[in-house]
């Protein structure tokens with residue numbers, strides 16, 4: 453079957469390791485992640501002629517200044533404006549540019565240098581409803597909003613704190629095998645349940661920890677990929693949906709149920725074939741909604757799925773195999789690139805300490821950058837070619 457991204461391959465993945473703090477600026481971290489991905493692919497910087505920068509907190513920098521900083525003479529540039537959905541969207545745009553002959557080798561990258569003051573300012577303003585309705589009441593930031601979503605999910609579906617806790621514990625188990633993850637100590641369900649309250653019902657480990665880091669992948673035309681020694685991946689399908697109308701105004705928002713059928717149909721595969729899922733885990737409840745929308749479990753039943761299935765590397769469908777944002781850290785402005793990186797690294801066989809035996813996997817993204825329901829959702833299915 454002729455795919456959506458015929459003639460395009462993912463050939464490398466790299467990271468600037470996550471850390472709590474660093475003196476290195478965001479451009480430096482992007483350079484480090486890009487250099488690691490290019491070294492992984494076996495390509496020099498001079499081969500790069502396309503760039504997708506997916507950090508949504510980039511201003512006053514922008515994609516041209518990043519290209520300038522990295523010394524890339526670009527024939528394709530993209531800048532992500534879609535929050536945590538941007539990584540997948542940037543990858544898809546870069547793949548289209550290669551498919552259509554605009555460029556041959558594109559870096560898709562993001563990094564976050566994490567400045568506490570700028571971060572707090574952003575969290576109070578980065579979404580219309582938080583800025584205009586919640587922050588003025590002293591209920592600002594993403595923690596306040598997702599506390600409401602979490603409570604709603606609990607009341608509607610009967611989820612318990614233990615269900616969210618099991619999710620966080622599984623991700624920590626995955627992070628312990630990832631040398632680049634921020635969190636290095638085990639987390640028990642008891643630790644989770646007794647952690648400090650943040651915004652009821654959220655506890656500390658329901659929240660991502662903002663950090664420094666960068667993620668990158670390299671896309672190339674089949675012609676370029678054929679000259680490289682390593683394995684390569686196909687993007688079987690990538691979908692995005694924005695401002696997805698919710699039939700139910702009280703449902704936890706998210707558009708994956710609106711893109712899921714198309715995604716699997718265009719990829720020619722089924723949810724049960726997935727060998728991992730890299731979900732956008734800003735809060736466990738959003739990962740639950742992604743599992744449901746993307747057909748990994750029944751609608752409204754993710755909490756039961758988490759009770760009955762091991763989501764760690766030991767289980768049949770490992771989730772967030774590097775620890776996800778909840779346990780590897782949230783290089784928060786990176787537009788969901790952690791999931792894109794982890795999916796590519798796993799399939800390329802370049803996930804030291806945590807490598808799965810896999811050929812096919814799912815990644816999804818989520819951006820909460822507009823008013824209440826004007827959200828950005830994305831997902832992609834990647835396959836190893838050889």
Ligand SMILES: CC(=O)CC(=O)SCCNC(=O)CCNC(=O)[C@H](O)C(C)(C)COP(=O)(O)OP(=O)(O)OC[C@H]1O[C@@H](n2cnc3c(N)ncnc32)[C@H](O)[C@@H]1OP(=O)(O)O
Pocket residue numbers: 534535536537575593594595650656657659660661662734782784818819820821
């Ligand atoms: C982008 C999109 O479209 C959608 C999204 O992603 S929305 C999500 C955006 N991100 C956020 O909102 C960030 C959420 N996190 C937070 O606000 C903060 O981490 C928090 C309020 C949960 C905790 O902050 P805090 O109470 O000030 O903790 P702080 O005093 O900094 O740290 C105390 C300890 O807890 C640890 N810690 C802090 N946050 C942690 C977290 N989230 N998880 C685990 N440990 C954490 C620290 O490492 C520190 O440990 P040590 O004493 O061992 O050094």
